[in-house]
Amino acid sequence: METKSPFLDTLFLLRKNECITLFSAVKEISPTEESEAEHYFEAEFEKERLEFLSGQLSCNKQAAVWAGKVLYYSAQLYLIRENTAKDLKTLVSGFRGIRDVSSILSADLSLRFLPQIIMALNTVDPEDPLITLVEDILKTFHYSGIGYDLDLSHVNWEEELKNKTYRKLYLERVVEKRDYKLAEIPYINKLLNAEFGIHKDVFWRELNIITEENQ
Numbered sequence: 001m002e003t004k005s006p007f008l009d010t011l012f013l014l015r016k017n018e019c020i021t022l023f024s025a026v027k028e029i030s031p032t033e034e035s036e037a038e039h040y041f042e043a044e045f046e047k048e049r050l051e052f053l054s055g056q057l058s059c060n061k062q063a064a065v066w067a068g069k070v071l072y073y074s075a076q077l078y079l080i081r082e083n084t085a086k087d088l089k090t091l092v093s094g095f096r097g098i099r100d101v102s103s104i105l106s107a108d109l110s111l112r113f114l115p116q117i118i119m120a121l122n123t124v125d126p127e128d129p130l131i132t133l134v135e136d137i138l139k140t141f142h143y144s145g146i147g148y149d150l151d152l153s154h155v156n157w158e159e160e161l162k163n164k165t166y167r168k169l170y171l172e173r174v175v176e177k178r179d180y181k182l183a184e185i186p187y188i189n190k191l192l193n194a195e196f197g198i199h200k201d202v203f204w205r206e207l208n209i210i211t212e213e214n215q
Helices: 006-017 031-052 061-076 085-091 103-109 114-124 129-140 166-177 186-204
Strands: none
Touching: 006 031, 006 061, 006 103, 031 061, 031 103, 061 103, 061 114, 061 129, 085 129, 085 186, 103 129, 103 166, 166 186
């Protein structure tokens, strides 16, 4: 279909209805669209910030728009691949700003949908180079990839989760997604069981408690 802004329509539909509209071509994103996306993500970030009650975090608009573009191009490239192979690394590129809690949570407004797109890409062509590009992004912004099998052996978890707000959100999503691989990392497992306390069986009965003996 044709529209005035495929970029914005893709973002709105995915965030509101979790569905993707496929357009007739992958179109360049204009500065006006990027500006409108900034305002949109800033408002969406504020809505979500009310849930984790942190007055110290603000929307990183650079990260939010970058992630929105990654999501848009990844979604559209699911089917539109004519003459795009040479441009993949340009269209789906890594973040050039500072990776901190604000940028992680701002990017997550869009990146949380990437695992579903990767699964769709896998059904078409498991060897698609786009899959590797998107997975590499999720390895860096892995909060958005919780529930998807990623190699996170490079992560220093104590450093990664030192921020209390981010740690709380990370643990909550691990539980929500029932990500056993993450939950059984000793450091995360210890944090989870400390949060569960005597109510562990209520929150996650099947989760193993990792001790030095069974690591």
